[in-house]
Amino acid sequence: MKRIVYDKYGSVDDLHAVEVNKPIPDKEQILIKVKAVSINPLDWKILMGEVKLVSGKKFPKSVGCDFSGTIESIGQGIQKFKAGDDVFGVINPFKEGVLGEYILVNEKEIARKPANLSFEHAAAIPTAGQSALQMLTKNVNSIKGKEILINGASAGVGMFAIQIAKSQGAIVTAVSSAKGHHLLKKWGSDYVIDYNKEEVTNLRKQFDVIIELSAKLPFRKVKKLMKPESTYITVIPSLWNFVHSFSNNIVSGKKYKILLMKSDTESLNRLASDALKGIDIHISKTYPMSDYKEAYKTIIKEGALGKVVFNILS
Missing domain, CATH: 3.90.180.10 (Medium-chain alcohol dehydrogenases, catalytic domain)
Known part of the structure; x- marks a missing residue:
C-alpha cells in the first residue's frame, strides 16, 4: 500500500x-x-x-x-x-x-x-468542525444574542464557527480577505470585514467573544475590543500563550483561552447530522x-x- x-x-x-x-x-x-x-x-x-x-x-x-x-x-x-x-x-x-x-x-x-x-x-468535518463546536459550547456560556468576532473566518474552522454561532442566535462579525466574503455571507455572517482595507483593532465596537484563527491578532492587541466580561479564544497552542493566558485569567474578567480540541464520537455524529440538515x-x-x-x-x-x-x- x-x-x-x-x-x-x-x-x-x-x-x-x-x-x-x-x-x-x-x-x-x-x-x-x-x-x-x-x-x-x-x-x-x-x-x-x-x-x-x-x-x-x-x-x-x-x-x-x-x-x-x-x-x-x-x-x-x-x-x-x-x-x-x-x-x-x-x-x-x-x-x-x-x-x-x-x-x-x-x-x-x-x-x-x-x-x-x-x-x-x-x-x-472532524478537526475543523469539532474545533468550532468546542469553542462555542465548551469555552463560552450561552452565545444567544452575543457579539462574536471571528478573525481568519473563511477557512475550515471559521466555516463551521460562523454557522454554529448563527444557529445559536449569535451576532457574527467575520474577517477575511475580499475573496472569501461571498462565503462569509453565505454562511450567515451579519457583518464582514476585509482586513486589507480595514484594521480590525481600530473597530469602534466591543465583543463578547473573539475567535482568533489566523495567528495575526494576539490577545494584547484586541483587549480593547473585548467587553469587561468576555472571552478570547486562539487555536495556537504555544508555550507563551499558555503562560500568558494563565496569568491573565487569574486577575481579569477578559478571559484568554487556548483551544485543545478533543475528538469524540458524539461530536462527530452531531456535525454529520448538521451537515445533512443543511450546514454548508x-x-x-x-x-x-x-x-x-x-x-x-x-x-x-x-x-x-x-x-x-x-x-x-x-
Whole structure:
C-alpha cells in the first residue's frame, strides 16, 4: 500500500511516497480503506517541526489527521462497528498520519458516515468542525444574542464557527480577505470585514467573544475590543500563550483561552447530522493523493476557502 511520509522535520519537499505492508488490526483495532483525507494547518506545523515537544523525534512520520473510508476488517474486541461500514474520524496527529491507502484506528476515533454524506465532505468535518463546536459550547456560556468576532473566518474552522454561532442566535462579525466574503455571507455572517482595507483593532465596537484563527491578532492587541466580561479564544497552542493566558485569567474578567480540541464520537455524529440538515461544507479543491506536494505547497502559500481534500477513492 502507498503512504505519504517524511523522515525528518523540514518542508513539503521532504514528503515522499513509500510502499509498505497493509497493516493488520490487533484485538482492539479497525483497519480502514481510506477514501478521503482533508488538509489542516496542523499537518504542516508538525511537518516543519513547530511542535517538536509534542510530536517527538521518532521517524518516519506520516501526514494528515482527518479521514473518511470503509472498514475492511476489525479486531476481535470491536463491538460497535463491522466490516463494510463507512466511517469518518480523526486520529492523534502527533502519533500517526492518515495520508495513505489504509490506516488503523480505534473505536473512539470514528463515527459512522451517513449514506447521504459524501466521503469528501465527511473527511472535511472532524478537526475543523469539532474545533468550532468546542469553542462555542465548551469555552463560552450561552452565545444567544452575543457579539462574536471571528478573525481568519473563511477557512475550515471559521466555516463551521460562523454557522454554529448563527444557529445559536449569535451576532457574527467575520474577517477575511475580499475573496472569501461571498462565503462569509453565505454562511450567515451579519457583518464582514476585509482586513486589507480595514484594521480590525481600530473597530469602534466591543465583543463578547473573539475567535482568533489566523495567528495575526494576539490577545494584547484586541483587549480593547473585548467587553469587561468576555472571552478570547486562539487555536495556537504555544508555550507563551499558555503562560500568558494563565496569568491573565487569574486577575481579569477578559478571559484568554487556548483551544485543545478533543475528538469524540458524539461530536462527530452531531456535525454529520448538521451537515445533512443543511450546514454548508465548502470544499474549494480536491486533489488526488499523488499530488500531495502541490496540494500542500498551494494551501501554505495561498490559503484555502473552506476545506481542501485528497480523494483516495480508487
